[in-house]
Amino acid sequence: MNLSRRKFFINFGKGAGYLALVASLPQMAWAKWNQKAFTATNLDAAIKAKYGELPIVDSKEVNLKAPAIAENGAVVPVKVKSSLADVKSISLFVKDNPSPLTTTLNLGKNSLADIQIRIRMGKTSEVIAIVESGGKLHRASQQVKVTIGGCGG
Amino acid sequence: MRRKITFAVLAVCFLSLAACSDDNNDSSTSEPASVKKTEAVNYQDKVNQDVKSFRAFYSNKFPNVELTEFKDGVYAIDQATREQWLEIEEFPPYELSIDEGQEFFEAPFANGKSYRDCFKNVDQGIRQNYPFFDSASQQVVTLELAINQCRENNAEPALEYGMGELAAISAYIANLSREKVFDIKVPTKEAYTAYMSGKQFFYSKRGQLNFSCADCHLKIAGSNLRADVLSPAIGHPTGMPVYRSNWGELGTIGHRYRECNKNVRSEPLAYQSEAYRNLEFYQTIMSNGLAVNGPSSRK
Amino acid sequence: MATKIKIKVKAKEKKGIVKAKLLVKHPMESGMRKDKAGQLIPIHHLKEVKVDYKGETVFHGEFGTGVSKDPFVAFAFKGTAGDKFTVDAVDSKGNTGNVEVKIK
């Protein structure tokens, strides 16, 4: 973990040095933030870092709702619902973001697979929701267009 | 030396050209005829006429939008983005600012008094009464100006206009005034002069891009400017202050004016400058009859 | 210099399902943005939010810089009106915040 963290900062060059200091501050006991997955720079690496070799299937039981055209790439409302049983986690990836993994939402056994979040998108991209359930990854994706603003209307 | 002479000659040429063009157009009215009238003039009537034709313009342009719906800004006329906006309004980021604003509002000044001593009816809603023409000081008083006047009267330093604490206090006050309807009056000749100055600003082209407020937000409201749908000017002031995702923060109407000016490559004026206050006065009057729905969220 | 993270929560129960909406005040600096002087603003983002109800973690969000400024997240779990749950947050600088919420 420490190694990969260091590597990441080296990759990001100077100026990030003191960030390493910040990042190495003592974390809360329950923290399990997946450094490697969040800093991966392409989709496949991010999914692999997050979920290892779990098989991925496209699923109609994952309902991803995102706008076809984002009003503002800085705030894109996304909803994910699933009828799958025993959902452990829901992750959202933006394929063409510098770091594709935006969030992983881990659920408990009394939770419902019904989440909403607002994410950032640097440019037009595919948005992928991955629902972890029954030892498999269930995927849904949608293209979200991000336009370059004029004056904010 | 030769160059300097050339400059001078050029300058003279340029001036005479400008003079020529002025002469050619002198036949048009150079100032509002109404200002010259005697005391018998009912300024409110004149303003009401303006309001009526201003609205008629938008009603013709957007026949399916009820007048009162214009308070939602661009989302009143753009269904595609309205849905995303409604989702954000479910739990808008400005709610955190309202809470902050309340804390600031209730914190006592060093002299033991507080904002409440200046804004006694805050709980009943006061946002809809601003801006107004203050006959004592002979100027337009906006809510933001009044907040800072309150501070100064209590020996507190003025807050920065634009963003931050002042915007948060403004948001708290606006939130307590929701659903209250704007009905700003123009009772006197002096108030009418301020109103006309705001109107003139609204219709004056400026900046390198040579756009007036009216060019974008009246004439071609609803059209796309690059990726943005231009919002109608009616309903602009109702949702202030505004949390813009572009800013990632809450800001006052003055902040938006400055940004708009920059967008047309015009050097922004100072916060709460007379010109901006008069513009806010004019714009709010054009939105009379609409309800307070600030603070609001916009892209 | 740890600052407390501000969290605002709305939670309503309907037919045994609690729908919770959460708003966190956070700049979510990506580490790629520059300030006016052209200097990179250091990365600073919300990292995790944990929600505990009756001794069980019903929600545990991990967030990267791809989440919008002032993060918003909504989730749902089985619960009862009048009960309370806790929300704990931590960011990349080690700042924390917590709040106890009563279900309406």
Added chain:
Amino acid sequence: MKLIKFTSIIIAVLFANSILAGPAEEAIEKADKTRLEAKARGFEWSTTSILLMKAKTALAAGDNALAEKLANQAQKEGENAIIQADYAQLHWQESIPL
């Protein structure tokens, strides 16, 4: 108003003559005066001060030709802004489509 404008430019030119400055410096000074005149009218373009800043940088770097060119651009912008202000003052009511 025109008289003031005229006088100020003449003064600017005379003043510039008197201090034995190079053409680039004069051009910068003149353009800055025009810019301030536009600013006083509330019509300054946001691009003008950037041009002037670049002109000053070029001057400091010894590129007088570039400095002068940029200053002249700034001057033109200032003049246009003043024309814009004059025009708005006289004709703003004509652009009311109501």
